Amino acid sequence: MKSTMHAVLLTGHGGYEALDYRSDVPVPRPGPGEVLIRVAAAGVNNTDINTRTAWYSRAVTEGSNAGGTAGFKGADDADASWAGVPLSFPRIQGADCCGHVVAVGEGVDAARIGERVIVRNLLRSYVGWRPWECWTFGSECDGAFAQYTVAPARETFAVRCxxxxxxxxxxPCAYSTAENMLHRAAVGAETVLITGASGGVGSAAVQLAKLRGAKVIAVAGRAKAAEILALGADRVIDRGADLVAELGRDSVDVVLDLVGGPGWPALPEVLRRGGRYAISGAIAGPLTELDLRRLYLKDLTLYGCTFQEDAVFENLISYIEAGAIRPLVARTYPLKDIVQAQEDFLAKAHVGKLVLIPPAD
Incomplete structure (x- = not known):
């Protein structure tokens, strides 16, 4: 086993200068109940960029892309993680991990060595498996932007496909976020509106909602419509369109929202009475205006979606192994090109996922 590895260290909150690609980072060692994983690929996600830029701080009121290059200078480091507590630096980010188990810690069956695995991105082991508490892989602990990483064995899943x-x-991150929204809102064979449908989470939500028998209306840029229809959407509406004019009031059973921002007030209008709204992102801006009369007079239910019950990730494993879903990878990059990958991610010119590949030993 090597003693050092290539990895990207996040040295603090800020712009791209906070990402330090190094070749002399110590290889971690698995502790009790953990496995050591040789990382084969690591996806790029909003949460990685939002953590770097400090967008989670309540002092930030802009959309997440606004600080993607330089970070948010007015952010408060004390609450700039998604968990609302200060981060420890340096940190190896990377919420998405696919790789192979190469060593195990005390109490873990050595037969797991050699398994190809993915890691649950919202870890419950380190917080005692308590409801509503979790750590994000690559935020509260080191993640997958490296050649090697460690993870709890019980939250590291062998996948056969x-x-x-x-x-x-x-x-891990995009599909579990999407599945969690569908799970929490109990989506079935009904009409679902998905905002931000061309991104990693949005494109996952399109596929997963169709798997549940839903009629899917996707909101995305006009240039991406054909690709989103190919994923299974029944209709694509341009992201600049007037949703009430396009759909009519009280026309949608469920909204899965990843965007927020100034277009938000239209979403309660298109929800039918008794409809459900689930949110797990606000890339267009975290602040909006809600007429509370629309909320209670229409008997709407709102779900904020972060914490995931065990069934969410287990569902994903079953979908993969049954061949029921297939992700769309837009492009891959060497790990050393993480800045280019994040620049492309923020440009939003792609549909699906961008993925980093660490160097071979």
Whole structure:
């Protein structure tokens, strides 16, 4: 086993200068109940960029892309993680991990060595498996932007499929976020509106909602419509359109929202009476205006979606192994090109996932 590895260290909150690609980072060692994973691929996600830029701080009121290059100078480091507590630096980010188990810690069956695995991105082991508490892999602990990483054995899942490593690395964060929204809102064979449908989470939500028998209306840029229809959407509406004019009031059973921002007030209007709204992102801006009369007079239910019950990730494993879903990988990059990957991610010119590949030993 090597003693050092290539990895990207996040040295603090800020712009791209906070990402330090190094070749002399110590290889971690698995502790009790943990496995050591040789990382084969690591997806790029909003949460990695939002953590770097300090967008989670309540002092930030802009959309997440606004600080993607330089970070948010007015952010408060004390609450700039998604968990609302200060981060420890340096930190190896990377919420998405696909790789192979190469060593195990005390109490873990050595037969697991050699398994191809993905890691649950919202870890419950380190917080005692308590409801509503979790750590994000690559935020509260080191993640997958490295050649090697450690993870709890019980939250590291062997997956048997013919997918590429890059495809498997597309699953943990984006697909669990999408599945969690569908799970929490109990989506079935009904009409679902998905905002931000061309991104990693949005494109996952399109596929997963169709798997549940839903009629899917996707909101995305006009240039991406054909690709989103190919994923299974029944209709694509341009992201600049007037949703009330396009759909009519009280026309949608469920909204899965990843965007927020100034277009938000239209969403309660298109929800039917008794409808459900689930949110797990606000890339267009975290602040909006809500007429509370629309909320209670229409008997709407709102779900904020972060914490995931065990069934969410277990569902994903079953979908993969049954061949029920297939992620869309837009492009892969060497790990050393993480800045280019994040620049492309923020440009939003792609549909699906961008994935980083660490160097071979």
């Amino acid at each position: 013919d997918w590429t490593d890059a495809e498997l690395a597309s699953i």
